[in-house]
Amino acid sequence: MGDEVLVFAEHHGGKPARAAWEALAGGQRLARDIGAAVATVVAGEDVAALADELAGAELSEVVALTSPLLRDYTPDGYTAALFQVIEQRQPRFVVFSHTYQARDFAPRLAAREGRGLIGDCLGYRRDGDRLVFVRPVFQGKLCADTEFVGEPPYFVSFQAAAFREDSVQRGAAPARVTSVAASLTPETIRAQAGEPFREAKQAVDLTQARAIVAVGRGIKGPENLELAKKLAEALGAELGASRPICDSGWLPMDRQIGSSGQTVAPHLYVALGISGAIQHQVGMKGSRTIVAINKDKEAPIFEIATYGVVGDLFEIVPPLIEEIKKKKPA
Amino acid sequence: MKIAVCIKQVPARDAVLRLNAESTWVRETDVSFEINEPDIYALEEALRLREKRGGEVAVCTLGPERAAQALKEALAKGADRAWHLDDPAFQNLDAYATARVLAAAVARENPDLVLTGLQADDDGFAQTGVILAEMLGWPHATIIMEIQASEKALKVKRELEAGWFQWIEMPLPAVLTIQSGINKPRYATLKGILAAKNKPLQKLGFEGLGLAPEAVSLRQKISKIYAPPKSGKTEFLEGASKEIARKLVEKLKNEARVI
Numbered sequence A: 001m002g003d004e005v006l007v008f009a010e011h012h013g014g015k016p017a018r019a020a021w022e023a024l025a026g027g028q029r030l031a032r033d034i035g036a037a038v039a040t041v042v043a044g045e046d047v048a049a050l051a052d053e054l055a056g057a058e059l060s061e062v063v064a065l066t067s068p069l070l071r072d073y074t075p076d077g078y079t080a081a082l083f084q085v086i087e088q089r090q091p092r093f094v095v096f097s098h099t100y101q102a103r104d105f106a107p108r109l110a111a112r113e114g115r116g117l118i119g120d121c122l123g124y125r126r127d128g129d130r131l132v133f134v135r136p137v138f139q140g141k142l143c144a145d146t147e148f149v150g151e152p153p154y155f156v157s158f159q160a161a162a163f164r165e166d167s168v169q170r171g172a173a174p175a176r177v178t179s180v181a182a183s184l185t186p187e188t189i190r191a192q193a194g195e196p197f198r199e200a201k202q203a204v205d206l207t208q209a210r211a212i213v214a215v216g217r218g219i220k221g222p223e224n225l226e227l228a229k230k231l232a233e234a235l236g237a238e239l240g241a242s243r244p245i246c247d248s249g250w251l252p253m254d255r256q257i258g259s260s261g262q263t264v265a266p267h268l269y270v271a272l273g274i275s276g277a278i279q280h281q282v283g284m285k286g287s288r289t290i291v292a293i294n295k296d297k298e299a300p301i302f303e304i305a306t307y308g309v310v311g312d313l314f315e316i317v318p319p320l321i322e323e324i325k326k327k328k329p330a
Numbered sequence B: 001m002k003i004a005v006c007i008k009q010v011p012a013r014d015a016v017l018r019l020n021a022e023s024t025w026v027r028e029t030d031v032s033f034e035i036n037e038p039d040i041y042a043l044e045e046a047l048r049l050r051e052k053r054g055g056e057v058a059v060c061t062l063g064p065e066r067a068a069q070a071l072k073e074a075l076a077k078g079a080d081r082a083w084h085l086d087d088p089a090f091q092n093l094d095a096y097a098t099a100r101v102l103a104a105a106v107a108r109e110n111p112d113l114v115l116t117g118l119q120a121d122d123d124g125f126a127q128t129g130v131i132l133a134e135m136l137g138w139p140h141a142t143i144i145m146e147i148q149a150s151e152k153a154l155k156v157k158r159e160l161e162a163g164w165f166q167w168i169e170m171p172l173p174a175v176l177t178i179q180s181g182i183n184k185p186r187y188a189t190l191k192g193i194l195a196a197k198n199k200p201l202q203k204l205g206f207e208g209l210g211l212a213p214e215a216v217s218l219r220q221k222i223s224k225i226y227a228p229p230k231s232g233k234t235e236f237l238e239g240a241s242k243e244i245a246r247k248l249v250e251k252l253k254n255e256a257r258v259i
């Protein structure tokens, strides 16, 4: 059993993804805590430049895993190729960031190894000689201390920003890069991936907005959007929404804020009836001032709000509009 | 086309959650249950595929007795039959063990396509469908927002981050995990509810599925659940609505200087 933490480095457009650095930061910490070495693996058709860039981090080794069949990410290709690396190295931990890509193949990879993946972790702590991983359940309303059962390798993925990309330890000298050719045949890859694209229509650019009033499922029905619009007007704000509002067609997709919508950072973000699921938070937590109005005092949105109002938005918003009109210089 | 849809019954979205005595899960006696939201979209997608291409839709759930309600609802919406995987041995399974039991059930039926929701809103694993594909040895794709099916193959639209998508093509049989918003789910009609009473609902347990004891062994275990620690950074404004409005505008103007 190699005493190693192996970090999967995701990349896009020839650069390590932010998620790769975050996973490396998490992997380095975990390795320090358990007294193991930390290595990273990056997969693709030609990953020499990527591997060199990753080698700047303090690592025992960078594994450059290549095959012409790894040119595009596919779950079949990545699972098969990484399985070979894990079989050969037998790491104690395999660490991912909980991205769409990791969600897509990491459970499959762990299952092929016959092992479990503790996914979407906020972090971990040591409890004597046990490692306890903390992950959100019930859409972030509760946390669950979760532990591995059985033998390693243990697979774990960390939520975005669980570790800071700038906390990656740099090495005194570049880490050793080892090239490994994955042995894949075209038949391995059953699900073939097309080029990424965006839907043509993207009429609203919320990234430039100074202020945003965002509505969530607490708005109840499309007939109540008028109230939010009035508040937005009074504040000179754009209207945004959580995903279910756009899913229901009450507002167009280009008003959606979050991991599958736009990422915004206005001076003022007012969240009306939004619970604050992680996928929403990642799209707006960079806002300078966040106001949350929600009738559930346990709603996760309050964790990141500057000002919180526990109450019924239908009671709070009308007087709020009045006050703003009074206070605003004409 | 024969389609199986795996659904889960989870505490209702607006349920007030209280912890059980051991703080290892929520107190289930306190809450009402509903079908996990993405699973409703998965079921709707299966019904639409059947309407376009013919065939049948079977729904499957692993869960205690109460979960039969989720199956009845799915039958009322138009599913043809249901399997309920219920056994004391199936309690508190992790994603791996759940997928293993589901795989045993699916293998008996040999459908062309399995749909699941992309994650359950209670445990939030987002893994069961993917592991199920691995255990069946079938290809899979996750976070799917459109399905085009032909006799032997699929073309599906996979959601990527930040408003990007990609098309993925794969042969059948396959497993897809469905994202909320892919369609507009139907409601059950009175006629559907009545018809559901005569549709087959089969109960299967550990032995009926021919599982080996290690099939339900766990790879991860929750030791404790609790409310997230509060950072205490949020300033809560209290009072009557008018007063809150006045205080908030005051703060936005003078402290935050955003109006």
Ligand SMILES: Cc1cc2nc3c(=O)[nH]c(=O)nc-3n(C[C@H](O)[C@H](O)[C@H](O)COP(=O)(O)OP(=O)(O)OC[C@H]3O[C@@H](n4cnc5c(N)ncnc54)[C@H](O)[C@@H]3O)c2cc1C
Residues within 6 Å of the ligand: A215, A216, A217, A218, A219, A241, A242, A243, A244, A245, A256, A257, A258, A259, A260, A261, A262, A272, A273, A274, A275, A276, A277, A278, A279, A280, A283, A293, A294, A295, A296, A299, A311, A312, A313, A314, B013, B118, B119, B143
């Ligand atoms: C892969 C993936 C990608 C996703 N991408 C996104 C994304 O980009 N953006 C996004 O937003 N979500 C996204 N989601 C969905 C996300 O997980 C949540 O389900 C969603 O954000 C919840 O939206 P909500 O807060 O509006 O609804 P809910 O979670 O249902 O919350 C509604 C809130 O309204 C409150 N409320 C109800 N009535 C009132 C009232 N009268 N007054 C005040 N408050 C009230 C309730 O207390 C509750 O907190 C994604 C999910 C997945 C799995």
